Every structure is written in structure tokens, then in C-alpha cells.
Amino acid sequence: MELQILDSKTKQKLCTLERISSNTTIDSIKEIYQRKFPNYYPERQSFKSSPKGKLLKGSETLSELNLGAEGVLYFKDLGPQVGWSTVFYCEYTGPLFVYLLFYFRLPYIYDSKFAFTSSPDDVVHLAAICHSFHYMKRVLETKFVHRFSHGTMPIKNLFRNCSYYWSFAAWMAYYINHPLYTPATFGTMQICSGLAVFVLCELGNLSIHLAFRSLRPSGSTQRKIPTATGNPFTLLFNFVSCPNYTYEFGSWVGFAVMTQTLPVFIFAFVGFGQMAIWALAKHRNYKKEFSNYPRSRKAILPIVL
Amino acid sequence: MTAPQTTRKQSPIAQAWLIMYNVAMTAGWLVIGLGIVNHFYKHRTHKGLYRQVEKQLLFFQTAAIFEIIHAATGIVRSNVMLTTMQVFSRVGIVWGVIQPVAQVHNTEGIPMLMVAWTITEIIRYLYYTFMLLGTTPYIVVWLRYSLFTVLYPLGVSGELLSIYNSLKPVRDSQMYSLFLPNQLNFSIDYHIVLIGTIPFYFIFFPQLYFHMFAQRKKLWDLDLRLLPRKQTDSSILDYLIHVVQPIRNNCMQCEKMKQCCVYGFYSSIVFLRKKMKYDILD
Numbered sequence: 001m002e003l004q005i006l007d008s009k010t011k012q013k014l015c016t017l018e019r020i021s022s023n024t025t026i027d028s029i030k031e032i033y034q035r036k037f038p039n040y041y042p043e044r045q046s047f048k049s050s051p052k053g054k055l056l057k058g059s060e061t062l063s064e065l066n067l068g069a070e071g072v073l074y075f076k077d078l079g080p081q082v083g084w085s086t087v088f089y090c091e092y093t094g095p096l097f098v099y100l101l102f103y104f105r106l107p108y109i110y111d112s113k114f115a116f117t118s119s120p121d122d123v124v125h126l127a128a129i130c131h132s133f134h135y136m137k138r139v140l141e142t143k144f145v146h147r148f149s150h151g152t153m154p155i156k157n158l159f160r161n162c163s164y165y166w167s168f169a170a171w172m173a174y175y176i177n178h179p180l181y182t183p184a185t186f187g188t189m190q191i192c193s194g195l196a197v198f199v200l201c202e203l204g205n206l207s208i209h210l211a212f213r214s215l216r217p218s219g220s221t222q223r224k225i226p227t228a229t230g231n232p233f234t235l236l237f238n239f240v241s242c243p244n245y246t247y248e249f250g251s252w253v254g255f256a257v258m259t260q261t262l263p264v265f266i267f268a269f270v271g272f273g274q275m276a277i278w279a280l281a282k283h284r285n286y287k288k289e290f291s292n293y294p295r296s297r298k299a300i301l302p303i304v305l
Numbered sequence: 306m307t308a309p310q311t312t313r314k315q316s317p318i319a320q321a322w323l324i325m326y327n328v329a330m331t332a333g334w335l336v337i338g339l340g341i342v343n344h345f346y347k348h349r350t351h352k353g354l355y356r357q358v359e360k361q362l363l364f365f366q367t368a369a370i371f372e373i374i375h376a377a378t379g380i381v382r383s384n385v386m387l388t389t390m391q392v393f394s395r396v397g398i399v400w401g402v403i404q405p406v407a408q409v410h411n412t413e414g415i416p417m418l419m420v421a422w423t424i425t426e427i428i429r430y431l432y433y434t435f436m437l438l439g440t441t442p443y444i445v446v447w448l449r450y451s452l453f454t455v456l457y458p459l460g461v462s463g464e465l466l467s468i469y470n471s472l473k474p475v476r477d478s479q480m481y482s483l484f485l486p487n488q489l490n491f492s493i494d495y496h497i498v499l500i501g502t503i504p505f506y507f508i509f510f511p512q513l514y515f516h517m518f519a520q521r522k523k524l525w526d527l528d529l530r531l532l533p534r535k536q537t538d539s540s541i542l543d544y545l546i547h548v549v550q551p552i553r554n555n556c557m558q559c560e561k562m563k564q565c566c567v568y569g570f571y572s573s574i575v576f577l578r579k580k581m582k583y584d585i586l587d
Contacts, residue, residue, distance in 0.1 A: 175492075180485040262491035 001071055003062070005033065008051045008074035020062065020071070027058040029073070043081045043152040048074045081152035088142040091161045095169035096135045102173035103128045114179045121183045123191050127176050127259050130198055131169075134251065137202065145209050147218065168267045175261050184260045194258025201250035207233035208244040225290050238294075239302035241283040245275035246300055276300050319380040324437050326371060331430040333365035338423045341416075351416035355403065358419070366399050366422075390509075395422075398464050402499070405481075408474040409467050418463030421456045428452065450521040457517065461510055468499055475499060 003017040015036055017029070030042035046055045049065050051074050062071060103124075107115040119125070175181065184190035211234050215226055226241070228234045236243035252268035276299070283299035299305055340358040345351075355362075369392045375381040376388040398418075403409055432449045435441040475481075481495035 175485075175490045178485060178490070182486045182488055182490055185488055260488065260490060262489040 001062070001067075003029070003067075003071040003073060005047075005073055005075050008048055008076045011051065014075055022063040023061045025059055025061050026056045029062075030058070033075075040077065041081075044078050046076045046078050048076065050074065078154060080155040082155045082158050083152050084148045084150065085142055087153060087158050087161060088146075089139065090158060091165045092135050092138040092142065094162055094166040096132055096139075098166055098169045099128065099131050099135075099173040102170070102177040105177060105179075109174070110179055117179070119177065119179075119181065121181065123183050123259065124176060124181060126191070126195065127255070130195070130255055130258070131173075134202065134255075137206065141206070141209055145213055147213060147216075168263075168270075171263045172261065172267060175263055176259050182260070184258070190260070191258050194254045194256070197254030198251050198258060199254075201247040201254060204233040204236065204247035205244055205251065207231045208236070208247060211237070212244070223289065225286070225293060236302070238297070240279075240298050240300055241286055242275070242279040242300055245272075245279050246302075248275065249300075272300075276305060280305075315380060320437065323375070323380065324434065326375075327430045327434040327437065330365060330368065331427060331434060333361060333368070334423055334426040334430065337361045337365065337419075338427060341419055341423060351413065352411040354419065355410040355415050359404070362419075363399065363404065365426075366395055369395060397502075398467065401481075402468055402471045406471040406474050409471045412467065412470040414463040414466030414470060416463075418460050418467065421460030421463060424452060425456050425460065446524070450517070450524055453517050457510075457514055461506060465503065465506055468503060472496060472499060 001020055001022060003020045005014045005017065006012065007014055015033075017032055017036075020029070020032075026047055027042070029047065030045045033045055034040055034042060048055055049067065053074075055076075056065070056073075067073075102109060105114055105117055184194075211226065211229050211231065214229070215224055216222060226237050228237045233247075234243070236246060240246055249268060249272045252264065252271060256264035256268055279300035283297075287293050337358050340361065341354065344354050344357045372381070372383070373385065373389050373392055376383040376385045403415070409415065428445065428448045432441065432445050435445055476496040479495075481493075481498075483489075483491060483493050485492050
């Protein structure tokens, strides 16, 4: 059949693809389209069967779409794309470096007499270790643990995400490493409990990521309800759909209590807000997909949300 | 400022409330307006003006917060985010810059923003009241969509001037600020925060200003009886076209036509003329 490609906004005809068989997938269409317009790599292309319809999945074939004899597909350019891994590496290595700039008190950040000095408080050194550990863990997870179902995202997300992580890292680091930093009001007890919560939640977060990875072996497309494994940290699955977000929030709260720094609390809550939105969406999708999804489970906070 | 309220299938309670609200706000700003006029008549100076109208201004400007609730509950068809930004910027100036900083009260920015705000708000709330009642006199519509061209820049200038005048007193008094060391390990310098708001004026003012122009054009396009289309060739643009026409005819034979600025000038006038379907320049 003949396939006409129109622009989804202007409805102008972009090109006509000839001799397309009806069991061609959208992925193949994208490859053919790239041969005609070399600038548009497949990740940047999106097709819809109606101008305001949903984006078509790569595996759908033309026959499934009921296009009829004169096939028309609507094309939308998603803009320059960048890989998810690339974005994660950028947004996570930034805070590693940025925090250390403040930790080592590079010149021009604080008063010149404090340049390259070291804080007398132990908790400041502890905080640097914790913060760096957190982001190092994230970088390693990106390399070895995470499996991404989407390949790419629009490039403006890279700038937006990096701004978020890097700015907050700088803001937190500025106060924790400040020469006028005040350690915890309740002393060692507060620092230790904050540290304990942080460590436990980091381990919990890692456990959940590993559990997600083993939930679906690579290559398989089978979707399963996540459940607790042998690892006790995964027991949180019995209470929430996205325990990784719960643990993440817990880590930052622990870090905030340990350092007793308001910007860290603000970071924890802003992060929670975003993660709650994601968790609620995931929770809704789980419930829609699995009729036997456990009813007592919540999205991100046990019992509450 | 925001899109006009519409009276589609609305609950009578909502309608009654909105009418009462808009009437009350119109009356309130009229009182403020009278206060301003009275002050200038008696004293001929802007000094002491703020103190004269302070209580009414604080009350009625703060009452604008209701409009956010109206937009959020849907009884008014306005964008919630836009309304919130506009109301908060006003309330922020009043409670964050003018009211707490006494040194600003007798500066030049105050009468500027008072006049701009008062006239704008009286007309705006009057307009909404009439829209709710069903019949809107042409004069009110015309005032709302014409006076903003002068009042909006006047108001913004007054606000910027007031912020500028508040900087030194704020820095000296260290008001609304927190410095290290403290238990929260946090610091905020209100003086810097105020400086930080200034760029936003320059970012948002053009957008909002031209948004009003677009609203105005839409209005004229929608309702032909508001402004009849001129039949005669009497606008400034037509006159310019008339003048440039002979030169343009020469241009058509010239090889370098597309690169030439004379032809460019002519084309832009023709383009402008086409865009402004109704002669407002007359």
C-alpha cells in the first residue's frame, strides 16, 4: 500500500512511502523515514494515526491500525534526543563534584581566610562521605543495575534535570561546609540516628533496585507484580508500590536530621513531591494492569499515600 | 488582566457571590480613588498619600486573593496559574515592599502605582460586574482594553521604583532576613531577594503587555459592532503606503529588490496594514 506522511501540526504532506506491506511495524517505518530524511533518527520520530491521537508504539503494525486503502500517518518531531543513561550520568556526577568544591572550601566561595581549610566538626566530614556515597551509588546503579524501557528523552530534559540536581547540591553543600556551620542541637545522638536512617534507607533503595532488575529477566517482556524477595528490605513491597522512592525520601530525611540543615529538608520534600507524582501514576498503572493487585498497598507512603 | 468571566451554566449562588464580590471591589477601589483625589486636592503633594489610603489599600488589594479561589473552583474561567502569579505579585508588593518599609511611603513610585492600580481595578471590577449582569456598556469595554496601554507601564514603573527605593532601608534594617550562624544552618537576605525580583519584571512585562494587546485584537475581531470597519483610506498607514507607492513601482523592476531596505520598509507597512484590520491608529 501507499503511505502518506503528514505533519501532525500543519497537516502538510511531508512525503509518500510506496510499496509498504500491511504488516510493517512502526519501527520499520521509522527506519524507512530516516533513509528519506537522514537528520531524523528513529528516536526523534513519532507517528500518530490521527493528528490528536496517541503516539503509536514501535511494535504496532499498519494492519492493526485500520488505516484503510489510502494510509495516512501523522508525524511529529520530538526534538533532539539524548539517552537516559547519558542524562543520569550527567545529573549524578554533577553533585559529586559540586559538593566537593564546597567541602574543600575552594576560594571565592567563603571568606578568603577560610580557603582550603577544613571544618572542625566531624559531622561535616561524615556528610561529605554520605552525600558522595549516595551519588556514587546512583552512578553505579545506572551502569550496572537499571534497565531503561525508553531509550531517549528530549534534550531539554537534560538541562532541566541537571539544573535541579546541581543547584540543590550546591545549595546544601554551601551551608553544611560553611565556616559558621552549627552542628546538631541534640549532639551525637541526633547525628548517629540520622546516619543510621540514611544508611538503612540507602541499603533499602539499593535492594529495591536490585529486586526490580530481577523481576524481569533481560529480553523478556513479561510484566509481574513486584513482591518481597529474600532481602528483608524488600518487605516494604507489602505496603507500597514504589518502595525505592520511600527509601530515597528516608535517606534524605536521615541526612537532613544528621546535618540539621534546612535546605536539605527542603530538598527532601521537593524530591518527595516529584516522586509522589510518579509513584501515584505507577500505582494507578499497576492497578489497571493487574486485576489481582494487592488492595492494601499504597503508592509511596505506607497506609497514608 | 485575566480573561473575562463568563456566565455559562453557573449555580445561582456562585453568580450571586461573584456579583457581590465584584460590586464590593469596585466600590472599594472607588473609595481609594476618592481618597487619592481628595488628598491631592487638599495637599497638592504625593507625600502622605499612602498613609491616607493605607487601610483601604491593604484590605482591598488583599481581597484579590479571592480571585485565585474563583479560578481554582472554576466559577470563573481564568487560568489559575496566571491569576495566582498576578495576585501574588500585587499582594507581594503591598505587604513585602510598601507596607513594611516606611521610607518608601513618600517616594515617587507610590502615586504612580496608586493611580495606575486604582483606575485599572475600578474599570476591571466594573467590567466584570456588567459581564455578570449581562449587559456591558461599550464605554467600559473600551476603557478596559485601551487604558491598559498607559496604565500598565505606569504601574510597573511605580512598582520597580518602589522596590528600588526600598533596597537601602531593607539592607540597613536587615528586615525579614536570617544570618549565620543559626540552628537551621540557613540564611536569607531579604535585600538580595528583592533585587532578585527585579529581572522578573523585565521577563514577564512584555509577555503580559502583548497578551493584553492580543486580547484586545480578538475582541475587536469578535464583535464588529464595537468598532466599524473604515471604508475610507484615512489611516496613517494608508497614507504612508500612498507615499511609498511610486518608489515601490520602481523597485519591482530593480534586480536588487529583495535586498533593498526601501522595499523592505514598504513590505512591512503593507504587512502591518493587513494585520490591523480595524483602523485604531486614526
